[in-house]
Structure formats: structure tokens, C-alpha cells
Amino acid sequence: MKVTSNQKPVTRKKSKERKAPPLKCEEILCAGFGGQGIMFMGKLLAQAALLERRHVTWMPSYGAEVRGGTAHSMTKISGDYIAGPVISNPSCCVVMNYPSLVKYEGKVRDGGLLIANKTLIDKLPKRKEIKIVNIAMTDIASRLGNVKAANMVALGALVKKTKIVSKASILAALEEVMKNRPELLALNKKAFEKGYKAVHST
Amino acid sequence: MRKSNQKPVTRNQKKKKINKSQVENLIFSRPRSMRDVEMHYCAGCGHGLVHRLICETIDELGIRERTIGVAPVGCAVIAYDYWDFDVTEAAHGRTPAVATGIKRVRPESIVFSYQGDGDLAAIGTAEIIHTANRGENITVIFVNNGVYGMTGGQMAPTTLAGQVTDTTVEGRNLKRDGYPLKILEMMAVLPGAKYLERTSVHSPQEVLRTKRAIKKAFQTQIDNRGFSMVEVLAMCPTYWGMSPIKSADRIKNEVSTFYPIGVVKSY
């Protein structure tokens, strides 16, 4: 009996924004306070990758840290079989508050990307060998009327910067999970767009 | 003589030549729900009486073919050898949990558990409290003889203060061994418990009262009213170290003064 992968080879949606999607395993770690939508952000990313028929795993933070300190979620997206869902050195890390920056800045792999929430982090990240994006996610969300949408601002920036998944996939995933809550859907879409526009693609 | 529809033909009938209606009124026959086997219980033990009362009740209510019993661990562990209807065993004290599983799967069945004071009031305290508190529509027959018979007469939670047992050789010492547990009174505060009564089998009058209580408890279940339980004070001459007659007197004079006989709660 041969080990069989339960997914077909990657067939990606045609998208103008994505020219050469990475085949390597992308490891995205999202961290912040409980209530900042950390789990949702990672799940949405996973859902979007699933729409693109790619291998994906998602894992919530486990441990007593769920209460109080920082929460994090780990999303792996790959063109191939994924070994385990746990991420030690993310290729991309979103930190939504200061404790998360302290905890994860050093773990981002060299050449990786760190997206920080300027609103809640007044100190700049120190690492030189990683790319850093610093945007005021919470401020932007607040101007849209709901600070809770800061996670979508972050996701907008992340998608624009990394092209891990296409913008269309994220929007489609959003529509799917929020089909019964049109107001929330509209807000989240708007927040995503703001984040998307806040950074330059690389 | 295993089938109940056989007429109760007895020696008495031949000897005294009494008429048929008198036979029905007077002759003591084996209930249909009871197997025609010898019991292993000691002379003067209360279990045999209570087994029989349950079987009479099941016959009279016409529920034998939809009754499922759950036997305990303790002296009554092989109750299924005496009852002629569906019975399962259960791990020690988990009897009400097993009964819960059966009743939830088969709400149309009449499910009862039969438990001693170790099974119900010690190792199975959590199960009995929570089963009552969920208001499970089952019936529990709790036989309280204040001692662990099966294992050699050790102290039970219901052993009276000062009572000598295998593990309280100088009498139950409240400082060392804690207090006798009035489980029925504890359960009275649970809204899920609908019918709770304490009876005894130390005299013919009390046996009849126990029968009425058991019948009411089963009727409570048949009427879908919720959890019902009868605590029966019973004799254990062997481990009380006294004759059956003295054991019956002990219930009357001692045990029932601490565990008062009567309805504790009724819907």
C-alpha cells in the first residue's frame, strides 16, 4: 500500500494578481490578544487556500496562554503534503500587539515577513534580515467603525505583500463564511481592501 | 414450575380442600417475574424479600416484557439469577449511569436499578445524585442494611454510630469514621427527584408498605414523572451478629429511629 495524498495536484484559479504562486510551504503565524480575531484570520487564509485546492493545515494555539496573554494560530499552505501543522519558524508572521512582537519577532525565518500593528506597538521591530511592514491596523479598523476588523486589515496587507493566496480567494472565502451576516461581510471586505491598499506589493 | 400461567397447585389445596377463590386469595405463589431457583441469601436477609416485592410489582403492573433491570455489585450481584426478565450487570456504583444509558436509548422500557448501601451510598454517590438531578425517568431500589455483606461485613456509609463491623471493631467512631449518611434526605433537595420513600422489611406490615412504595415508584416511571427511589431498611443477621428476629427488632427499635420510615418526597 502506497501512501496516498488526499489532495490532487495544485490547480490554481486564474488570477491577474497572482503570476507565480509559491510551491514551497508557506508558514503563517498570526498572534495577538484574545478577541482580536487571531483564529479567524488564520482560518480564513486556510479557507482561501482550500478554494485554490492547495494543501492546508490550521492549528490554534494550545496551552494555558489561551487565557490572558497572547493567542496565536498557525496556518500552513503548500503545493504538497504537509507534515505537521506546528510552526516553529514562520515565513510570515502577523503580530497584532506588543507581547506578540516580543515573542515572535526572533522566530521569523531569515528573509521572512513580519507584519506589525503600529497602533498597539510603539517600538519598532529590530531585525534587519527580515522584511517588516508596520501599519496602524487598529486605527484603520476604528475609522471603519469597528476595531475588531483590524485582523482583516492585517490580512489585506499580508495577501498583497506575499500573494500566498489571491485576493479573489480571500473575498470568496469571506462570502462563504459570512453569508448569513451581510453587514459583517461588508465591513470585513472594506477592512481587507484598506489593508490591501496600505502596502505596496513586493 | 417455571411458568406463571400454571395454576398455583399446592399441597395445601389437596389437604384442606378449600375452594378456588380462597386459593387465589390465600395461596402464596411464585411471581411470574421470578425464577424458580433457590437463593443464595443468608437466613433472615432482606434481599430475597425485596426481590420478590419487585417481581410481584412487575407482574401486577403487567410490565415484565418491557422491564430492564440493572444489578449492582454487592450481595445482590447475581440478582439476574432470580429475576426472569432482561437484566444487565453494572460496575460497582455505576448502576444508575448504566440505567441512564438504557432508558435514554429505550424510553419505552421500564428501567430500574437495584443497589445496596456500598453501591449507592459510597462508591456510586456521584452517579446516584446526578442521575436524580438529571431527573432520569428510572426507578431505584436501594437496600440499606448498614453493612457490606459480600466482602465480609465491613462498615458502610450507612452504618450507625457505635455499630460493630469488621472495620469498626470497637463500634463506628464518628471522629474516625464519619457520620451515617442519610442519602434520601440529601436527595430530597434535588428538583429532579420526584418520588422518594423510605420503608423497611422488618415486619409483615412493613413488607406490605414496602410493596406499595415500590409499586408507586414504578408507577411514577410509567407515568413519565421522573426519578423515583425507595430506600428499604433491611436485615443482615449474619454481619449484625444476631438472630433474624433480633435483627428485625433492631430495625424497629434502632435503625428506623435514625433513618425514619415514610415518604420523604412525592410529586
Place this chain on the structure above:
Amino acid sequence: MKKKILMCGNDACGEGAVLAGCRFYAGYPITPQNELTSYMSKRMNQTGGVFIQSESELAAINMVFGASVAGARAMTSSSSPGISLKQEGISYLAACELPAVIVNVQRGGPGLGNIAPAQGDYFQATKGGGHGDYNMIVLAPASVEEMMTLTYEAFDLADKYRNPVMILADGLLGQMMEPVSVRSSEFGVRSKKYEKPWALTGCRGRKPNIIRSLLLAEGALEEHNKKLQEKFGRMRKAEVRYEVSNEKDSDIMLVAYGSCARIARAAAEKARSKGIKAALLRPISLWPFPSDILGELSGQVKNFLVVEMSAGQMVEDVRLGVEGRAKVDFYGRMGGGIPTGEEILNKIEALA
């Protein structure tokens, strides 16, 4: 094309049970399997089944005992400390020949331990964690998809043999989300119905049924044990499951199960890309253990490397299977530690 949806392992396990016709669930919350209890509470309501949040794991397994006595397909789940409490009930289920499915989403131990993934309950699951001579089929999923499919199969196996079946997962598999194929219609066709003339349903039109494990008559319990052993023998013959790749062309054969096997597989592939002939044998049934294939492989493989999230438990079964015909090495992490691909690769390179 099958539709794929993202599900966490605990939910997938619950759905597998529902699809298999499980209509009774009793459980007590414990991390990292809480999603399963919550999922069953929702799904039992929707399917007209019974859900009970019990007062303890003891009560839960015995409620399952009762439901099984009454003929229902029943399940309980917990994580390591809670599974310890269920051992008494599992022994009774096996003794009384009652089908039931028990899910263990393992966490770090011993004691209260932690809530991170672990595989320290292998001995408890496969060697009979409760008292007496008994065995149960133990299935080890390695993906969210398998959390669903193996749970589904567990119900058929339980009914087929009238024996408890355990799903031995871990916190990683329970918590992680992965795409799962939704193929309920396919399941529906495969699902088997087993007659249960032994169940307690009330004795209308038949002799009373008795379910018991207390056998005091001279020799009766030994006879009962012989009957059970004969049954376990049939399980040993028919229910071995495993996956193996590149078995004809390997010097180093990794042996790992559950989420650990995923990491080991990737490490073996990486080693192969570096020119080391490594491969993976993944036992899916931990009891019965795939000893025969180990015997076969030990003729050609130089070195076995067992990787576990424990101090080394399955490695003993591997050694029994290999019978000294090849070297058996071990790499493990304990207390919630998860082996990394690099750690395993280093070990492989050291052996090569």
C-alpha cells in the same frame, strides 16, 4: 468531484460517528478534545440521538455501557487523564462483549500533565488498560480525514466483534484543521447493520437476556476467557492495517503512527532526496499490531527507527516484530514535545 471542507479533527471524528449511525454520546469536558463533545451535543440534537454531559468519565463510559446494552451505537471521548478513569468501564465492555467506540485525544502526561499532543497512552490502549485478559482494536488516525473515516469504521468493527474499539488520536489531530472530503452518501451505502439479538429490549416473545461478566461457577470464567481469546485471535488475523512506501528499496525504515507519522514521513522523504534510502511504515491498527510486515521487512531493512511522542512504547512492539533480525533505534519526545523534521532527519543521517 468530492467537496472538501475545512474541519478540525475533533469535529471530523464526531461527524464520522454520526455518519456511522452513532446515536448516543456521553462525555465529560477535557482539553484537547472539547470540540468533539461540543460537536456531538449539536449533532445528537439534530439527528434525534442522545447527548449527555456526564458528571464524570466514569459515568460517561458506563452510560455508553448502558446504551450498548440497549442495542445503540454509542461513543464516548476524552483525553489521557479521563481515559484512565474509563478503563474500568472498558474492561467491563470487553468482558460483557458489548460494542462501543472510545476516542482518546491524547495529551501530555503522566498525571495532569499538560494539554499538548502526546502519545504516552500507547501501552494503556494496546495492552489492555483495564483489568483482566482483554484486547480491543486500536486505530490511529494520522489526518483529519482519517479522524472521520476511522471513527466511522470503528463502529462497524465494534458491532462485528461485539467489542470496544478505540480511536487513539492526539491533541494535534484533534485541534488542527485540514480539508476533509464530504462523502456522506458513500458512507451511507457502506454502513452495515448488525442484528443484536443479545441486546436488552424487554423480553417480549423471547427468553430474558442477561448481560454479565461475573462467572463464579467452577471453570466458567476460564471458558468465557477462551471464547474471548478465540475472538481476539480472529481480530488479529483480519484487522491489521498499515501503510508503507518504498518498502522494497530501503535501508532505514521509520516506524511511526498518528501525527508523529506525518513528520516522520516528511523526514524520510527529505532523507531520500539526500540519497539516503529511508522510508516509513505507519501502523494504522496499533492493536492488532502489524508484526508480520515488520518480520518481512527485517530481512531487507538494515535499521528500523521508531519515532514516537513518548519515552518509547510502540518501539517494544516493533522489537517483538523484528525479533532481533535488524537493528531497532528509537527517537522520541515526551510531555507534549513534538519531534521536528530536522531532529528526525539528524537521527536518520546518523544511522545512514
